[in-house]
Amino acid sequence: MKLASQPLVAALYLVPLPIGNREDITLRALRVLRDADIIACEDTRTTGQLLAGYGITPQKMMSLHDHNEEERAAGIIEMIQEGKSIALCSDAGTPGISDPGFRVVRAACNAGVTIIPLPGANAALTALIASGVETDAFYFAGFPPHKKGRMTFVKRVVERDCTTILYESPHRITKLIDELAEIAGTKRNAVIARELTKSYEEFLRGTLGELQSVLKTRPPLKGEIVVILQGIQAYHQSEQTEGDFE
Numbered sequence: 001m002k003l004a005s006q007p008l009v010a011a012l013y014l015v016p017l018p019i020g021n022r023e024d025i026t027l028r029a030l031r032v033l034r035d036a037d038i039i040a041c042e043d044t045r046t047t048g049q050l051l052a053g054y055g056i057t058p059q060k061m062m063s064l065h066d067h068n069e070e071e072r073a074a075g076i077i078e079m080i081q082e083g084k085s086i087a088l089c090s091d092a093g094t095p096g097i098s099d100p101g102f103r104v105v106r107a108a109c110n111a112g113v114t115i116i117p118l119p120g121a122n123a124a125l126t127a128l129i130a131s132g133v134e135t136d137a138f139y140f141a142g143f144p145p146h147k148k149g150r151m152t153f154v155k156r157v158v159e160r161d162c163t164t165i166l167y168e169s170p171h172r173i174t175k176l177i178d179e180l181a182e183i184a185g186t187k188r189n190a191v192i193a194r195e196l197t198k199s200y201e202e203f204l205r206g207t208l209g210e211l212q213s214v215l216k217t218r219p220p221l222k223g224e225i226v227v228i229l230q231g232i233q234a235y236h237q238s239e240q241t242e243g244d245f246e
């Protein structure tokens with residue numbers, strides 16, 4: 001199937017990029033990235049290299065990251081009002097999800113400019129659907145705070161009825177599993193999903209106690225990590241049976 005050729009409209013296009021495997025991008029995303037007047041992205045070099053791999057030479061790129069998003073938002077809205085199409089993306093995955101995007105989108109809402117979201121790769125949902133933990137209701141908690149408020153955050157996660165999805169760095173993953181076990185006890189189901197869509201993709205599934213044991217016997221985990229924690233309601237239901245993972 002060839003990329004379509006219909007022109008883009010003046011709008012803010014939200015464009016997800018792969019989270020590892022370069023094949024995980026839609027034809028529509030490629031067309032928008034090829035044809036957008038401007039691509040706003042975190043690191044123009046990183047995104048430029050990714051696009052080169054698809055044979056795309058962007059018309060124009062500008063950097064948009066956590067530290068300049070607020071000040072860049074007004075300029076982006078003005079360009080759309082002047083008739084430009086802007087593709088907003090982050091280094092990887094879906095913009096606005098633990099990544100810049102939200103502030104520009106809110107400014108676009110307030111200014112009444114058109115926002116066109118494209119569906120695509122996201123680490124949280126990719127981990128959830130293969131976790132084996134209940135998917136009927138879930139909460140995305142993002143990254144736990146490093147220091148201040150961390151235990152309050154962990155307590156809230158543990159007390160939540162539904163499944164929780166967290167992002168965590170490999171340097172703090174053992175600490176996080178220990179903290180979750182300290183509050184939830186060792187019997188709650190959890191999953192560590194690592195390096196999704198990449199060659200070392202791995203799922204560690206078990207109770208928090210089992211994950212603690214596994215982490216003790218292995219070299220420190222590397223790469224990018226999503227943690228899925230079973231909600232308290234499903235945990236209490238599975239207590240009456242024999243647990244969920246064999």
Ligand code: SAM
Nearest residue numbers: 019093094098122123167168195196224225226
């Ligand atoms: N916007 C991205 C998304 O839609 O998933 C998330 C960006 S956030 C800055 C980066 C975090 O997402 C990583 O630290 C990790 O927790 C998670 N992540 C991203 N890619 C991943 C992958 N391939 N495997 C596992 N986790 C990943």
